[in-house]
Amino acid sequence: MKEYLRKLFFYRELLLNLTVKEVKVKYKNSFIGFLWSMVNPVMMLAVYYVAFGIIFKLRALGMTRYEFYLLSGILPWNFFSLSLMQSVSSVVNNADLVKKVYFPREVLPLSYIGAASFHFLLQELVLVVFLLIFRLSLSPWIFAMPLLLLLQLVFTAGLSLYLSALNVFFRDIQHFTEIALLAWFWITPVVYPISFIQESFPAWAERIYMLNPMAHIVLLWQRITYNSPANGPQAAYFSVEGFVYAVVLSVFLLISGYYLFCRLEGRFAEFI
Amino acid sequence: MTVAREIGARLVSDVPALELRGVGKCFRLYRDINRSLKEKVVNWRKRGYELFWALQDVDLTVYKGETISVIGPNGSGKSTMLRLMTGIMKPNRGSIATHGTIAALLDLGAGFHPDLTGRENIYLNASILGIRKKDLEPIFQDIIDFSDLGPFIDNQVKNYSAGMYVRLGFSIAINVNPDILLVDEVLAVGDESFQAKCLDRISRLQESGKTIVLVTHNADLAEAVSDRVLWLERGRVKMLGDPQEVVDAYHEAMSTRPEGTEFGNRDIVIESVQLLDGEGRPSEVFRTGEPLVLRLRYTARKPVEDPVFGFGFYDRLGLMVFGTNTRLREVDIPRVEGSGVVEFVIPSLSMLDGRYYVSVAAHTRDGQVNYHWLDKKYCFDVTSPGRDSGYLTMECEIRVSSGG
Incomplete structure (x- = not known):
């Protein structure tokens, strides 16, 4: 394990270069380039405003500025889902490279996560700017953003290492992940507020619901980016146990995922 | 070690x-x-x-x-x-x-x-x-x-x-x-x-x-x-x-044996090919500088006007090392019919160590029609006394003098 980490450290520039490559390639040949990453959330905001503010009139239900609530949860979710989808098939999609050159293979899934983080940070920046423009109060928790980003990165990386390694041997994984993410989205409080679960379901169901680490991570994002008390008393939900749970689980996933990845790595080249 | x-x-x-x-x-x-x-x-x-x-x-x-x-x-x-x-x-x-x-x-x-x-x-x-x-x-x-x-x-x-x-x-x-x-x-x-x-x-x-x-x-x-x-x-x-x-x-x-091919319309058939040493004995191993005779026997079932007989030596990569034919050497054969023998006599082999493949052919003067072409069907080895390196031996006189 130590040996593997040493190698990964030696290849840190490769990780950076692959990440930069992903970022560059994504908007290569497009006129405004990476600005698309920023246009994206602006458009989302506009669409949500029209859809939920004007057409569905959610404001009547006591949700003010629902479009900001939605955006503050959906950006980290999209970041998670994009990272996972791309990294799951990363080893398989780079078969040529894996068969021909030696380098620590974990840089492949990690580089996709890295590239997705870049876009995510731009989008969060847009969100914060728009919060300021619309004079929505920022919470001091906003400075915890790097920590929260780190937590999500650890969780995503851990899961990606598991899935991308196993996907070499069972290609079903990448198809399954796609469907699983769809269901996962709806058991995570992105679209609806957490109070909805707390009010409509018995306590035991809520406990099961809260086993989902992404629920805690998304709640934290909402807490630090947009938690207007006008969204109901539960909007500012923060559970210490939940946070600790998410941290412990993420670290465990990362360590065990990395261990599994390194164990299987040697057989990638002959299996792909 | x-x-x-x-x-x-x-x-x-x-x-x-x-x-x-x-x-x-x-x-x-x-x-x-x-x-x-x-x-x-x-x-x-x-x-x-x-x-x-x-x-x-x-x-x-x-x-x-x-x-x-x-x-x-x-x-x-x-x-x-x-x-x-x-x-x-x-x-x-x-x-x-x-x-x-x-x-x-x-x-x-x-x-x-x-x-x-x-x-x-x-x-x-x-x-x-x-x-x-x-x-x-x-x-x-x-x-x-x-x-x-x-x-x-x-x-x-x-x-x-x-x-x-x-x-x-x-x-x-x-x-x-x-x-x-x-x-x-x-x-x-x-x-x-x-x-x-x-x-x-x-x-x-x-x-x-x-x-x-x-x-x-x-x-x-x-x-x-x-x-x-x-x-x-x-x-x-x-x-x-x-x-x-x-x-x-x-x-x-x-390459224990060469894998040759043959083709042609067989108006002339090359019946046999022999590689002979200086004493006229068939051999597969020759030494650099020694003679080699390539003898081929042919049979023409009907009269053929103005045929050309030739041969080529090829190295292991299939590159022709040497080749010639009766047209190039201006040996005119006006007409053949029945059996006959053509001998190519090389008084001194120039090639150094290696295995060489032999092709022999009979074709028309313009080369458009092949009567019979035996492509790399034969081979022989050459060993050299080890005085030179490269592909060929050449006459080389060495002069050493000291001072200006």
């Missing part, structure tokens, strides 16, 4: 760069690949594969500064061995120790991204090979110069021709200056001048004390550039040692 010996101007040390100890690599050959989870579950008890040992019991120590070539027929495990050395695959048995940085030229341009420019790809590719940016900066211009891409370096790689692609890949790999360079058959690509440049660069790397492992089908190339040659056969070491000895034995095994 220390192998400190002098080769030309180079000194090969006895410090190991690569050590393979009892290395074995086994692949699973799946009868019907169970790649999906369902099949795996359904067939979980069945072992759906057979074991195939691509390499077995390979012991090899490559010393620092040494060039070793690995030869062998297809499927003998050459490329597997190289992949084990790089760490792309792990051996199932034995161990591999490497001392120093390794760069492998397994596939040129692996990892190029078509949408990036040549320049951007250099950064990316170098880091895939494990080169840090600070180590890349000083050689960056060398890479661009060596690749001969000129202004195209700032074009997207997807617009490159295959040759440009390969040139850039080779240029990166060869300039990154690893301690150990592993080369797999890549010299077969590129045009002649680029190949010559590559060989030149390899000999410069040899001079600067780099360790090189070269995998090739071309045994003669192996003989020319290596200090030692390893011959793999079905995953095992068949022979390891002096390039000439190994390559000769390899050729002997690979």
